[in-house]
Amino acid sequence: MERVVEKVVPLLQGSARIWVFGRKGRGQARVESIEGAVFMRHPGGKGRYLPWISRRLSALGPDVIQVENRPRIASYLKKKHPRIPVWLSLHSVTFLSRPNITPSELRRHLIRTDRIIVNSEFLKQYLLSRYPILADRLVVNHLGVDWVEDGSRWAPEGEIRRQLQLQSLGIQGRKVILYAGRLIPIKGVHHLFPVMQSLIETEPDALLVVVGSAFYGSHRTTPYVRRLHQAGKKMPNHVLFVPYVPYNEMRRWFELADAAVVPSERNEAFGLVNVEAMAAGVPVVAAKAGGITEIVEDGVTGYLVRPEAIQAELLLSLLQLLGNKELRERMGKDGMLRAGARFRWIHTAERLAAMYRELPRKM
Incomplete structure (x- = not known):
């Protein structure tokens, strides 16, 4: 959510004057x-944040x-400011389901909004199937990625840069x-270790790099992260854990x-990591779930x-990719083209x- 604000707001200059309200973090x-x-940031305090906004x-x-x-915040602000349009921009299903909210409460809050912006067709259909009354206010705005026009991972200079990093x-x-992302059960990271045990029998040079933290x-x-590390220790030459990496350093990984x-x-409502990998020229093997299929x-x-x-299909897909460099290059380049044409932050900002x-x- 913070990344969307960080990337989109600067691109809206000239189209809108923007004030961003949030909680104050350290520093x-x-x-x-x-x-x-x-x-404008509020230092916190129970019951004071929303009245302050x-x-x-x-x-x-x-x-x-x-x-x-x-x-809940959208509903609260619409009640306080009934003459101003209130839009709700949704990035996931986390705050649309239990234990965070009940279906009846969610409906009550959603129907108070004037527009609901979702980041995928999947999320739009997820809401429509539960609350058809929202049909006239739902609009899709896909998210994006920082786009690098030159220095492709498949260009000679990109390969030199890559080899130096590997070295x-x-x-x-x-x-x-x-794998790049949070180390939590719903991300399915634990599936990768049994896959690797089978994969290295055919591809002994394979290395799983896990970038991220809980x-x-x-x-x-x-405890979940510690179990992942225990699984990795069974294949010490084939698994590398890299702690949290800042977003602006992820492209090189x-x-x-x-x-x-x-x-x-x-x-997943969208799955931004898929776009980030494609923009870097990397073929993606992903679960056929949610917005990832878009x-x-x-x-x-x-x-x-x-x-x-x-696990079985991950193994088969990875064996195909690792065994065929021409296939990796073709899929990687096609991914770059698709990301550049459809999933850039400038596209997100222009639609907004x-x-x-x-x-x-207003006068």
């Missing part, structure tokens, strides 16, 4: 201007209030399978990979595997700007 200023937008909105009198991913890590000559921006561990894996156990084109930019047969232009201007 952050209470008020600052970033890329032309004003960021409401008072600021009363003073500003905006043309639209856009709430990110929190139905610096001491893994030159290895066939790299990359929490954003933190190296804190959990994607460029190392011969294949990226996304073994999610639960429907990103990865099966057999063209990678492979989609059935969740009910995820068009929605803003539909709003009646």
Whole structure:
């Protein structure tokens, strides 16, 4: 959610004047201007955050209030500011289901909004199947990726850069399978270890690189993460764990990979990591679930595997990719083309700007 704000807001300059309200984190200023937008942050305190936002909105009198991913907050602000359009921008199903909210409560909050922006057709259909009354206010706006026009991972200079990185890590000559994301059960990371045990029988140079941690921006561990490390220790020469890496450093890790894996156990609303891998020229093997099917084109930019047969199909797909460099290059290049044509942050911003232009201007 924070990444969407970070990437889209600067691209909206000239289309809208934007104020961003949020909670104050450690080391952050209470008020600052970033890329032309004003960021105002509240230090916290139970029961004070939402009234504080409401008072600021009363003073500003905006043309639209856009709430990110929190139905209850959107409902609260619409009640406080009934004359101002309130839009809800949804990024996942996390706050649309139990234990976070009951179906009846969710319906009550959603019908108070004036527009609901979702990041995939999957998420749109997820809501429509439960609340048909929302049909006239649902709109899809796919997310994006930072796009690098030159320096392709498949260009000569890209391959030189990649080989230097592999050498610096001491893994030159290895066939790299990359997982990037949070280390939590619903991401299905645990499926990768039995797959690797079978894979290395045919591909002894294969190396699974797991980039991420259980929490954003933190190296804190959990029982689940410790179980993953225990599984990795059974294949010490074939598994490498890399703790949390900042977003702006992730491209160089994607460029190392011969294949990226996304073994999610639960429907993901979008699956941004798939786009990030494709933009870096890496074929993706991902679960056929949720919004992922709108990103990865099966057999063209990678492979989609059935969740009910995820380990067997992951193994077969990875064997195909690792055994055929020409296939990896073709799928990688096709992925780059697809990401560049359909999934860039400028596309996300342009669609949102068009929605803003539909709003009646206040005197």
